[in-house]
Amino acid sequence: MRHFAIVGSGPAGFYTAEALEKAYGDQARVDILDRFPVPYGLIRFGVAPDHQSLKAVSKRYDKVAESAGVDFIGNVSIGRDVSVAELLDFYDAVILATGAPHDRKLGIPGEDLPGVVGSAEFVGWYNGHPDFADLNPPLGGTHAAVIGNGNVALDCARILSKTRHEFEGSDIVGHALDALDGSALKTVTILGRRGPHQIAMTPKELGELGHLEAAVPIIQTADFPPVEADEPLEPGLRKSVTLLRGFSDLPADKPKRMVFDFFAKPVRIEGDGRAERIIVERTELDEKGAARGTGETYEVPASLIITAIGYSTSPIPDVPFDGGKFVNEAGRIGDRLYAVGWARRGPSGTIGTNRPDGYEVADQIAAARPAGSDEGRGGAEGLKALLGSRGIMPTDYDDWRKIEETENANARPGSPREKFVRPDHWLQAIGR
Ligand SMILES: Cc1cc2nc3c(=O)[nH]c(=O)nc-3n(C[C@H](O)[C@H](O)[C@H](O)COP(=O)(O)OP(=O)(O)OC[C@H]3O[C@@H](n4cnc5c(N)ncnc54)[C@H](O)[C@@H]3O)c2cc1C
Numbered sequence: 001m002r003h004f005a006i007v008g009s010g011p012a013g014f015y016t017a018e019a020l021e022k023a024y025g026d027q028a029r030v031d032i033l034d035r036f037p038v039p040y041g042l043i044r045f046g047v048a049p050d051h052q053s054l055k056a057v058s059k060r061y062d063k064v065a066e067s068a069g070v071d072f073i074g075n076v077s078i079g080r081d082v083s084v085a086e087l088l089d090f091y092d093a094v095i096l097a098t099g100a101p102h103d104r105k106l107g108i109p110g111e112d113l114p115g116v117v118g119s120a121e122f123v124g125w126y127n128g129h130p131d132f133a134d135l136n137p138p139l140g141g142t143h144a145a146v147i148g149n150g151n152v153a154l155d156c157a158r159i160l161s162k163t164r165h166e167f168e169g170s171d172i173v174g175h176a177l178d179a180l181d182g183s184a185l186k187t188v189t190i191l192g193r194r195g196p197h198q199i200a201m202t203p204k205e206l207g208e209l210g211h212l213e214a215a216v217p218i219i220q221t222a223d224f225p226p227v228e229a230d231e232p233l234e235p236g237l238r239k240s241v242t243l244l245r246g247f248s249d250l251p252a253d254k255p256k257r258m259v260f261d262f263f264a265k266p267v268r269i270e271g272d273g274r275a276e277r278i279i280v281e282r283t284e285l286d287e288k289g290a291a292r293g294t295g296e297t298y299e300v301p302a303s304l305i306i307t308a309i310g311y312s313t314s315p316i317p318d319v320p321f322d323g324g325k326f327v328n329e330a331g332r333i334g335d336r337l338y339a340v341g342w343a344r345r346g347p348s349g350t351i352g353t354n355r356p357d358g359y360e361v362a363d364q365i366a367a368a369r370p371a372g373s374d375e376g377r378g379g380a381e382g383l384k385a386l387l388g389s390r391g392i393m394p395t396d397y398d399d400w401r402k403i404e405e406t407e408n409a410n411a412r413p414g415s416p417r418e419k420f421v422r423p424d425h426w427l428q429a430i431g432r
Helices: 011-027 058-066 084-090 119-126 151-161 174-181 203-209 235-249 351-368 380-389 397-409 423-429
Strands: 002-007 028-033 070-073 093-096 116-118 143-147 187-191 215-218 256-261 264-270 277-285 291-301 304-307 332-334 337-339
Touching: 002 011, 002 084, 011 028, 011 058, 011 351, 028 380, 058 070, 070 380, 070 397, 084 093, 084 380, 093 351, 116 119, 119 151, 119 174, 119 304, 143 151, 143 291, 151 187, 151 203, 151 256, 151 304, 203 235, 215 235, 264 291, 337 351, 397 423
Parallel strands: 002 028, 002 093, 028 070, 093 337, 116 304, 143 187, 143 304, 187 256, 215 256
Antiparallel strands: 264 277, 277 291, 332 337
């Protein structure tokens, strides 16, 4: 019997478990470990709460977790509670699927002022991530800004702009819903260093902005090249740019505005003890398509500034790390050690992009350690004994189902669940 440990229960971890199960059948046991007793990584803590259909992908992961050869072991943090070297003693291979949970920094003066928050923090706050339950983002001002031109920036801007009514059916946590409902925001500026042809926003996410109850998206037509220039764009991007262009036809008759400010590079954040404004330099594209400052600057008022410019992985002791992700070649980090998902390739692609990643690594493992052979490693048994000796009590998949049932039972009307936002509440729900 082969034993495999996958560290991280997000999409990459689950697709890898699925692939290993297919490759080995009943010749292997796969343990999916997570620092939390609740699985699914960014499906729970990242994907927007008003995009429930996307979150439904977790049903597929449930099937994997329920299959005979796979176990979920929660409440264990690798690198803190147990080292990777120790895991390698118990398992034939260890696959790191730990994602990329840290916000990249802007690297400009003033970004540490109160009022400047990373998108991982802000998204975690409204999605019930326990590390960010107390974020309390300042929502009392009339102006906010989101820095970045990808879908995460759009998620943040949309969540700031929706009405309480528009969150019906979502699983936004109650504390965030109440705070957003009481917000004084009138203008959310979305800043991008380059232009409409360089966005990483997808049509579905952009399309939604044209139909918000209380907010209207605003663009400056002068930021756009002639419409013929859209022709050679890749079809998805062309659709996004067409949607953006269409925003100029919308009547600006709603109380809130979402202003797309292109060719705008933040150079400094200023304020009296807290963020009040961003100083922005106007840019143009150079020959290589990069943003080049023009020297012209202006101010964008904002008492809440959300940076959505990318993420990096958490380093784990003794695992080679390049500052953003684990150093790997096609997913292989070293002998019997692999990475998948965002920990392997950095924060890009959709949920589905993690599937080929997991399958590729599972194929490599199966080629190196064929089914039927055995190196005598004991898997979860040894791990659990070690954890027990350290006073750590792991949780299992049944514990998660109990937590989920309680969250579902606690749901406010019209919402599928009310997530617990404190780890001790998770543990209380399973009688600890
Ligand atoms: C705000 C946001 C919105 C998104 N929206 C969409 C969307 O609408 N559609 C879409 O297709 N994609 C979306 N994505 C992208 C998608 O979420 C990612 O592609 C996917 O989650 C990456 O999967 P992963 O398994 O690599 O990482 P993650 O989902 O981050 O999972 C990592 C897991 O590892 C665990 N972990 C981390 N460190 C340790 C440790 N030391 N020990 C034990 N466990 C650990 C974490 O708790 C977590 O469960 C979004 C991403 C973000 C950030």
